Amino acid sequence: MSLRPLLVRSVLSVSLAVASFAGTAATEYAFAAVPAPDVPLKLMSVAIQGNSRVPTADILQAFGYHAGDKVTRNDLDASQKRIGELYSSRHVGTSLEERLRISGNGVAVKVILEEQAASAPAQPTALVLDRVEFQGNKKVSTADLEAATKLRAGGPVSNELMSADQQAIQALYKSKNVGGAFQAQATYPNHDQHVVLVWIINEHDKAAN
Structure with a gap:
């Protein structure tokens, strides 16, 4: 009696701070009985x-296992999560499919990745001028x-x-033939991107030649 392959699919979706990761595990068996998630396989x-x-x-x-090791389906689920964490640490988004081919007490794994394009670096928040003052000008x-x-x-x-x-x-x-020293003093009274700019002016009798 011939046995039809059985395909089991589970979906894992993880939202990461700097990169997105979506994982899928597809398992194909050469027999009808599905091994439990904690059954060791070679x-x-x-x-x-x-x-x-x-x-x-x-x-x-990051996968963490080598040919010849004993692994369970739970172990392989954890390996998929570790790969997602690796991509997150590299600031690279990806979708991942982990294909398991189980035959007897052995399993062959194929990890298929689809990397996302690099996102543009975050732009610095622009500073906004709340007030300009001049001090010392007579x-x-x-x-x-x-x-x-x-x-x-x-x-x-900005500095420019x-x-x-x-x-x-x-x-x-x-x-105006007046000398002086000029210093810009920028403060952030609200501790945000809003700036108060004060020009400190020390006037002299004549402009320097």
């Missing part, structure tokens, strides 16, 4: 297929300083923009 072979961004050697290390009015600079409340702020405004302040003081 591992005949392990094959890895479809990986390019994570080396095969690293996947086999010979040059605040209105003139505001007209010469570009940073405005509600707009973005502050540097450009500092050069504009220096040029304004030079045009």
Whole structure:
């Protein structure tokens, strides 16, 4: 009497912080009786297929078993989870299918991976300017300083923009034949991305030549 192969499929879905992983276990038996999940089987072979961004050697290390070892179906479920954790640690998403071919007391394993494209790196949160103040200016009015600079409340702020405004302040003081030292002081009163910018100005009698 010929025996028809029996295909059993279980689905494992894990949500990871930096990479997604979906796993499927497909088991094909050469006999009708299904071994219990804790019945030891002799591992005949392990094959890895479809990986390019994570080396095969690293996947086999995470798999944790070698040909000749005794394993159970529970052990192989755990190995699938470890491979998912490996991909998560490498910031690579993947879907995984673990195919088990059981014949007698032996099992051959094929791990089929479908790696996801690399996601774009997270962009830093933009800083927002809440207020600009000028302190120490007596010979040059605040209105003139505001007209010469570009940073405005509600707009973005960066080192490049502050540097450009500092050069504009220096040029304004030079045009009025007034010397000075200028320092930008940025604070984060709410400990978030909102910034208060204060220009500390130390005026001199004449602009430096």
